[in-house]
Amino acid sequence: MIDIYSTLKSTSHIAPVSEKELSDDEVLKELAAVRKRLGPRVVVYGHHYQQDDVIAFADVTGDSLELARHAAKLPDSTEYIVFCGVHFMAETSDMLTAGKKKVILPDLRAGCSMADMANRRDIDRAWSFLTKHSVGKITPITYINCAATLKSFVGENGGAICTSSNAEKVITWGLSQGEKLLFFPDQHLGRNTCFKLGIPLSEMVVYDPRRENGGLTAEQVSKAKVILWYGYCSVHQGFTPEHITMWRAKDPTRTLIVHPECSFEVTQGADLAGSTSYIINHIKAAPAGSKFAVGTEINLVNRLAAQFPDKDIQSLSPYQCLCTTMYRIRPRWMLESFRAIETGEPVNVIRVDEETRKWSLLALDRMLSIV
Ligand code: SF4
Numbered sequence: 001m002i003d004i005y006s007t008l009k010s011t012s013h014i015a016p017v018s019e020k021e022l023s024d025d026e027v028l029k030e031l032a033a034v035r036k037r038l039g040p041r042v043v044v045y046g047h048h049y050q051q052d053d054v055i056a057f058a059d060v061t062g063d064s065l066e067l068a069r070h071a072a073k074l075p076d077s078t079e080y081i082v083f084c085g086v087h088f089m090a091e092t093s094d095m096l097t098a099g100k101k102k103v104i105l106p107d108l109r110a111g112c113s114m115a116d117m118a119n120r121r122d123i124d125r126a127w128s129f130l131t132k133h134s135v136g137k138i139t140p141i142t143y144i145n146c147a148a149t150l151k152s153f154v155g156e157n158g159g160a161i162c163t164s165s166n167a168e169k170v171i172t173w174g175l176s177q178g179e180k181l182l183f184f185p186d187q188h189l190g191r192n193t194c195f196k197l198g199i200p201l202s203e204m205v206v207y208d209p210r211r212e213n214g215g216l217t218a219e220q221v222s223k224a225k226v227i228l229w230y231g232y233c234s235v236h237q238g239f240t241p242e243h244i245t246m247w248r249a250k251d252p253t254r255t256l257i258v259h260p261e262c263s264f265e266v267t268q269g270a271d272l273a274g275s276t277s278y279i280i281n282h283i284k285a286a287p288a289g290s291k292f293a294v295g296t297e298i299n300l301v302n303r304l305a306a307q308f309p310d311k312d313i314q315s316l317s318p319y320q321c322l323c324t325t326m327y328r329i330r331p332r333w334m335l336e337s338f339r340a341i342e343t344g345e346p347v348n349v350i351r352v353d354e355e356t357r358k359w360s361l362l363a364l365d366r367m368l369s370i371v
Pocket residue numbers: 049086111112113114115145233234235236297323324325326
């Protein structure tokens with residue numbers, strides 16, 4: 001069962017500006033005009049995976065952590081954050097601004113398929129099974145890509161949050177806290193990072209919430225060092241070892257660089273693996289003439305190719321690996337959000353309740369004290 005909106009309290013859902021009312025060009029023109037009128041009362045955040053028409057209106061672009069950190073430092077004069085990303089990111093910004101800003105997600109259906117693969121009820125059930133059969137303490141670590149209720153679970157149970165940039169440090173800390181680690185929701189980031197830290201695959205098991213007891217025996221739990229949740233990113237799982245083989249045969253001189261949400265086989269086969277920021281910075285710093293095949297979301301890959309025409313930047317996959325939920329944020333939805341702010345009746349305001357916020361912030365603070 002999915003509980004993506006369990007902590008999300010919103011005013012009524014809005015419909016986008018219709019095509020009958022305004023053409024695409026007219027939407028962009030009005031969007032620019034309303035944006036100007038709203039001035040510094042509003043800040044627009046654009047995640048790296050957004051389409052260009054959305055990024056064109058972003059005051060700040062970044063990955064989920066960079067945007068959340070920016071939100072925490074906003075001046076008092078900023079009243080609204082229009083978050084062009086997905087719901088867990090908007091929740092994180094709401095928590096970090098302590099309810100002093102109104103965080104707006106232009107389309108409430110902009111979720112994250114990976115975040116939706118773990119919910120509080122399933123995590124609670126897993127925790128009671130795992131702690132019953134574990135010899136030694138288990139430390140829970142969650143990837144930031146999850147609902148606030150799971151961040152809260154981690155805070156309540158002595159764990160921390162991580163991002164793809166700091167997963168190595170947070171997991172190292174987690175392993176120092178007890179005998180075992182429960183990592184959710186992304187099995188790939190957990191597996192890739194733990195393996196890099198020297199933990200063999202034989203000491204990792206996967207807990208599948210769709211199966212009784214996660215499909216694990218008490219003995220498997222007791223022997224494992226790391227318990228990985230059966231979750232994945234539908235975008236990054238689209239990159240396969242066949243794509244690696246294809247590029248190696250086609251152009252052995254090209255650097256294959258992938259995000260650690262890709263499978264173990266893909267990250268092992270690539271030349272480099274790292275977070276969105278790592279990929280961007282590596283490509284930026286590479287000399288003219290460098291060639292890359294990049295295993296991450298297609299909007300970002302296309303933008304990098306346009307920004308660095310002196311480098312040959314292609315997608316690792318011949319198919320479009322697009323984050324379809326992120327793609328729900330479109331200029332028509334943004335315009336409706338801006339209009340609602342201007343009339344003083346904002347809609348799609350994301351709010352996390354106080355109890356969830358308290359525990360989630362504890363887990364976030366632990367992460368920030370580690371990295
Ligand atoms: S790219 Fe994957 S992890 Fe990121 S928001 Fe989209 S579905 Fe979620």
